[in-house]
Each structure stands twice: as C-alpha cells, then as structure tokens.
Amino acid sequence: MRQLILLLLSIINIIFIVFTFVFHIGIDYLSLRIIFVAFSLVVGIYSVLLHETKQQLLLSVIEAIIALLHIILITSAVYSVVYA
Numbered sequence: 001m002r003q004l005i006l007l008l009l010s011i012i013n014i015i016f017i018v019f020t021f022v023f024h025i026g027i028d029y030l031s032l033r034i035i036f037v038a039f040s041l042v043v044g045i046y047s048v049l050l051h052e053t054k055q056q057l058l059l060s061v062i063e064a065i066i067a068l069l070h071i072i073l074i075t076s077a078v079y080s081v082v083y084a
Helices: 001-025 030-049 054-083
Strands: none
Touching: 001 030, 001 054, 030 054
16 A cells, blocks of 8 residues: 555656646646645655565655655745746
8 A cells, every 4th residue: 555655646746847847837836736745755754764665665765756856846946936
C-alpha cells in the first residue's frame, strides 16, 4: 500500500513539474501546489524512516528528491514573479 501511495505521489509530482516547464504556470494554483508538495515531502520522509524493504526505501528517497525538486521550482517561480 505504501509503495502505491509513493508511486502515485511521484507521478503526480512529475506531472506538476512537467506542466511547470511546458506551460510556464508561474504562481497559478500556488497554494494547491504548496500543500501537495508539503504532503509529498512529509510522506516521503516518513516512509524513509519506516521502510520495510529496500524497494520501499528507494521509492521513498526518490519521492523525497522529486518533492524537493518541486519545492525548488515553486520557489523559483515565486521569486521570478515577485522580483522580475
């Protein structure tokens, strides 16, 4: 069950990241993106701490890295809107 949740969160995060690059979303849906990425990061870190198999650990680390990448993109978008 954890693997399915982590996989789903990873896929949704990747979709958000691709949409950010393709459509230059900026700060549209910013609150939704922040809530989702925070939830993804917390679930990823929680799963790293409570992993049972190597596969779960790998999936958790990948999810946390994808969430951190998404946080960097959100920060970059906000910075460019505010200071550009």
